Amino acid sequence: MTSTIDTTTLQDWISRFAAAMTEKREWLTELDSAIGDADHGANMARGMTAVVEKLGAGAPATIDELLKGVGMTLVSSVGGASGPLYGTFFLRMGMTAGAVTSLDGQALAAALRAGLDGIVARGKPEAGDKTMYDAMAPAVDALDAALAGGADLGAAVSAAADAAAAGRDATLPLVARKGRASYLGERSAGHLDPGAASTAILFETLAAAVEGAA
Numbered sequence: 001m002t003s004t005i006d007t008t009t010l011q012d013w014i015s016r017f018a019a020a021m022t023e024k025r026e027w028l029t030e031l032d033s034a035i036g037d038a039d040h041g042a043n044m045a046r047g048m049t050a051v052v053e054k055l056g057a058g059a060p061a062t063i064d065e066l067l068k069g070v071g072m073t074l075v076s077s078v079g080g081a082s083g084p085l086y087g088t089f090f091l092r093m094g095m096t097a098g099a100v101t102s103l104d105g106q107a108l109a110a111a112l113r114a115g116l117d118g119i120v121a122r123g124k125p126e127a128g129d130k131t132m133y134d135a136m137a138p139a140v141d142a143l144d145a146a147l148a149g150g151a152d153l154g155a156a157v158s159a160a161a162d163a164a165a166a167g168r169d170a171t172l173p174l175v176a177r178k179g180r181a182s183y184l185g186e187r188s189a190g191h192l193d194p195g196a197a198s199t200a201i202l203f204e205t206l207a208a209a210v211e212g213a214a
Helices: 007-023 025-035 040-056 063-077 082-097 105-123 133-148 153-170 180-188 194-213
Strands: 004-006 102-104
Touching: 004 007, 004 194, 007 025, 007 040, 007 063, 007 194, 025 040, 025 180, 025 194, 040 063, 040 082, 040 194, 063 082, 082 105, 082 194, 102 105, 105 133, 105 153, 133 153, 133 194, 153 194
Parallel strands: none
Antiparallel strands: 004 102
16 A cells, blocks of 8 residues: 655656656647647647756755746746646645655645645636636545545545546536636537646646556
8 A cells, every 4th residue: 555655756747747748749739729829738748848857957855846846847938827827736736745755645635735726826716617727626625535535645646536537527518717718708618628638637647656656
């Protein structure tokens, strides 16, 4: 049973997420071309490539250093809304995690919850707005619920990934109320939200990294 996640596993998560952003770049851009600026895939791939290059220059010793570095790199290298939002998410995660080298389930959940709160503070999203929040909030809630129910870290993170995927899929019929997509009104329905899609990948790769470390 997995009970903690260390700096190495978190770096693996970041690497897996970066690889997935490059791999899914065209798909994310396709989603964004339907209801946004058609740049989400390119922006996320570019930002995460910059993150991996920074990590390659020197591995951070502590979790806060790692996550804050990811956040600052995304804020400085990604255009559009996704850079500031994902950047804030990782910065808040790092600030909450602190100068430690491992996190137990409760500490990881607290860090992810702080990241979500950072996105809410910056973008003011609500459930049903058809944004990344619709995938992230259910994921963080599912993680908390699984841990409260006695699940080990691996099972809890897997539950979070499933909830994020379900949240992503639930954006399909929604009419966007935030961002560029909201300009389309009813025409935004019938399309997956690209931010929710990349958020589902964020939790999918976290689950894969935790499973890989078990």
